[in-house]
Amino acid sequence: MMNPVFLRRSQKIILPPAGTLTKRLPADRSVLAALLKNIESLGYTFSAQLTLAAESLNQEQMVTLYETILPVLQKILGAHVQHRPMYPNFPDEVMEASEVELYLNAVLHYTHGLLPNTEVKKRPLSLDHKKLKVIDLGTEQQFTQMMRSLAGANGSLSDEDKADLATALTYIPDIDDILPDEIPYKENAAWIASVLLTQKRASTERLSRYFRTATDVLRLAAGLSGLDTSLYWAKRIPQLTQPFQNIYNMNQGMNVQVTPDQQTAPVYHFRKFKRAERRFLLGLLEKTSQPLEDMVLYRELWKRLGEILHPGEMRNQYPHAFEAFTRLRREKHIPTFRSEVEQGLYHRDAAVIARLASRPGELARRLDLLLRSQPQAAEEILNSFNSVISQIAVPLLLQLMAHFKHRNEHRDYRVFFPKGNMGKAVAIYNHLPSLNTAWSAEIVQQIEKELRTRFADRPALGRVYIDPVLAKVPVPFSQRSASQSLRPLPRGSRVAMPSGETVRLFCWWTNLRTGEKNQRRVDVDLSLVLMDEDWNPVETLAFYNLKESYGVHSGDITDAGKEGASEFIDLHIQAVREATKARYAMMQVACFTGQAFAELPECFAGFMMRTYSQTGKIYDPRTVETRFDLTVEAQQAVPLALDLEKREMIWMDAVLKNRSFAITAEQNMSGMQLLGHAFADLHKTTLIELFTLHGESRGTLVDSIEEADTVFAMEEGITPYHTDVILSEYL
Known part of the structure; x- marks a missing residue:
């Protein structure tokens, strides 16, 4: 039960210790070869250590290993299902079809439920070559430590984190190996x-x-x-x-x-x-x-x-x-600390400063309001904050630091992420009055000093290398409503897109499996909205606009049936930049039949990077950059946007509010624009800020990976995807 979780989270596998191997027939090496060949088609391979260890397995253990690894990799890449677009020879079939053909096909499809009767052509072999991801040999101790880190996380856990931790709590013999002394x-x-x-x-x-x-x-x-x-x-x-x-x-x-x-x-x-x-x-x-x-x-x-x-x-x-x-x-009215504080703040009573100082966390959360409402008492407020700063939790200090660092920068919106499985981003106009920059600077300075003092007491890190790209990845304070993803990232992260000329978006879903037969149909629509520098709409690729010179939609499937259905969109980056003023491309997935994604048996989406869109399988798992489950309690999701100028993915993992039957991207353009502006104005503490504070306090910063003892980077050492480590050991 541990290996599927270990493989998905850390790309590691535990094999039976050599002393426990039975003397049954040794495994036929062809089974191992077949396993390696199959996972290579998914973009993975074994490390040398794991390959040598696997050769020692007997036949039964090798088959078990095969049956463990392959389904997990297929699932996380979305290759565990058949992908059948409306036009089976996508993208060429749609691009080559005339407007008359597309219109008549649409009439037959929407009126009579008929799909194009097209002979599937043999596609040229894929010319895309991706670096294989390496699966390594792990240990039970490493797995247990990973679960202990999750249990001790100083931030909320996602549903996937909880499912993985529940597995460990169920099957690891001694729960004291997992439970830390404190769960913050x-x-x-x-x-x-x-x-x-x-x-x-x-x-x-x-x-x-x-x-x-x-x-x-x-x-x-x-x-x-x-x-x-x-x-x-x-x-x-x-x-x-x-x-x-x-x-x-x-x-x-x-x-x-x-x-x-x-x-x-x-x-x-x-x-x-x-x-x-x-x-x-x-x-x-x-x-x-x-x-x-x-x-x-x-x-x-x-x-x-x-x-x-x-x-x-x-x-x-x-x-x-x-x-x-x-x-x-x-008692109808019960006096409490909070009610007294509210009254004090309302009446701008100076006594409220000392009252709040008795609860450092409350003082920290009200610090901005106090300085705005009682500027004449700024010195007393700042002194009170400094006197209790050592009692304030690290996550709160980091959020305060980001707030006051960017306090007087021009921002159109303030963005909040409420609790719950809604994926909701709430954006409000920024009406905060300006604040004395000296006060903000002093608060930031005091927070950084306090954090360095605390971090210095932790184990030394030696020489530390920090990848500059981590400046675009926020600290994962809260993963509560995060979608289950191939590469989980905090909302607002900007990650470089790999090389390739064509972005291929995809989604797959299935009908409901219970209830009245005539109410099981599910119609999910995939759309891509192109926007200019200021997040104004330029064009949309969707079921109502299947093709432009620079992009193409695979066609609208309105009933997933028993086997499930897929929709794709191809966008040629250079062509769209030359033909339009678009800078951003926002992905929208909507359930046209009205069910929330949380109600569907399975629904996932993501994108691939393709160099040659006409070659290879339509769904090539080796080229999948991100794949995520749609499980939010909403009918419209906006998972990500692509910055076509900087070639970056902006991870949003957000939803749009339903407006009656207004479910298409075109009908919700104001909501799409608001999300774009909101995430552009999002300022959160980044991983480079957090790791730099640790590196300066616990070691020496160096300029190259080769000379480092501790590495913080996108693909090596401690990465943004190690949320369990970040939440437990660095917060």
């Missing part, structure tokens, strides 16, 4: 604990150390109920709509208004807990300090949890928890 990111701690408790692989005593606040306990209750421990959904909970009925309710017979949306509200509810689980949750709550203050933040959610935990039944064992639930129900 609390939603991760709650999720990990819920997995282990559900599988009965850890005691409550072992896990109690990870829960210190009431919100930590609420996250755990959510995780045990199969709910997202980030609690992004909590604000969707409507107010209580009926009196509580159990005999331990603290205010029986409470009158509550019934809201009109009671029946249509999304269902988010806690499951019924066993008595031992209730004792555990109430016991954790009992040990927290000032639980009521945190409980007020999620008042409605705590009311529902209280109905299940029955705190009145155990009031003698957990009196503080019982009192918190009682006050939460009976």
Whole structure:
């Protein structure tokens, strides 16, 4: 179970130790040769060490290795399915067809569901030559350390990260090999604990150390109920709509208004807990300090949890928890630290500065607002910040550093990424007033000084090389809603496109497999929007405009059937630059039949770089640069844009809001433009800034890879794709 995860994440495989190999028939070397030949067609090969080790396997073990590696590589490259475009001899067939032919084919297709009756021509062999990726020999210790890094990540995990970590938590014999002493990111701690408790692989005593606040306990209750421990959904909970009925309710017979949306509200509810689980949750709550203050933040959610935990039944064992639930129900207005701070900020009360300093994280988050609202107290504010800076978490300091570095630069938009599986990027006009540049500079200087001090206490890195291209890759603070991808990157990353003349976009999907037959049809549309320097639309390649002199669409398939369907778009970079004023090309994938991508059994997309678009297979996995699953709770996704001038991919992993039946790229052009502007104005802490702080504090920076002991680069050493290492060891 470990090898598929290890291969996908690190391009490594664990083989049985030589001492455990049985004396059955040695493997026929032709099996190994066949395996290497097959994976070569996917763009991979074995290292010399792995090849030699594999030769020692017996026949049964070799077959197991074959059956493990090939499906994993096919899946991550999108080669595990058949790709059948509407025009099977794409792209030539579409480019050579007249407008009359294309129109008549469209009429027959949309009216009668008929596809072009074309004989598939034999295509010339591929002339594209790509450097093979090397699969190496790994160890169980390396795999376990990778999983331990994931568990100790100081940032949210993606769904793929969680699935991989769940595999490790299930199958690694000793969970103490995976669990760190501290899990700094609390939603991760709650999720990990819920997995282990559900599988009965850890005691409550072992896990109690990870829960210190009431919100930590609420996250755990959510995780045990199969709910997202980030609690992004909590604000969707409507107010209580009926009196509580159990005999331990603290205010029986409470009158509550019934809201009109009671029946249509999304269902988010806690499951019924066993008595031992209730004792555990109430016991954790009992040990927290000032639980009521945190409980007020999620008042409605705590009311529902209280109905299940029955705190009145155990009031003698957990009196503080019982009192918190009682006050939460009976008292309408409960004074808290946050409410006092809000009042102080509103009235511009100087006393709020000292109040915030008692909670360093809150002071850090309100620092800009404090300086704007009370400029006369700037010296006191900055002194307070400097006095507590050592107590502020590294991720927050890094985000503050980026904010104040770029504070007075001209930006049209401010961009935020809300919690949840929406892939949503919220862009608002930037109305922030200017701030004294000296204040911003002092804050940045103090943060850098503090981070260098902290990092200097970590193990030495020796001579450090940092690839300059990492200046275009943000630090992966949050991977919560990141799409599962061949090469996962943080939103806003800019990565150089490889050599090649033609970009080939692709998407594949399948119909629903359950429900009424007449409601299983799924129609996914692939579009490419060309935009100029200022993100104004130039032209669109889509099902309603199949070809231009510089690009071509493979045709609109409106029913994926049982076997699935594909759409492709080819864009010739030099030709489009010569023929138009386009600088950017934005990819849009939309579900025309109205289902959210999260509802589909499978849907993925990506792009290849092709030098000779007419040669080789239409879908050549060796040329796939990125492949990602579309699983967001939305009907329209904008995964990426291409900067055709700089030959860079801009990773967006965003969605567009639906507007009735306006589902095509052309009908959502304003949303596409807004996304383009938003990502152009995005300023986040980059990996080169983070690694430079580490390199200067823990070693000596050098100018070449050859002389380095520690390498930070796109393809060597610690890369942006090692999110587990970055989140656990560098944040």
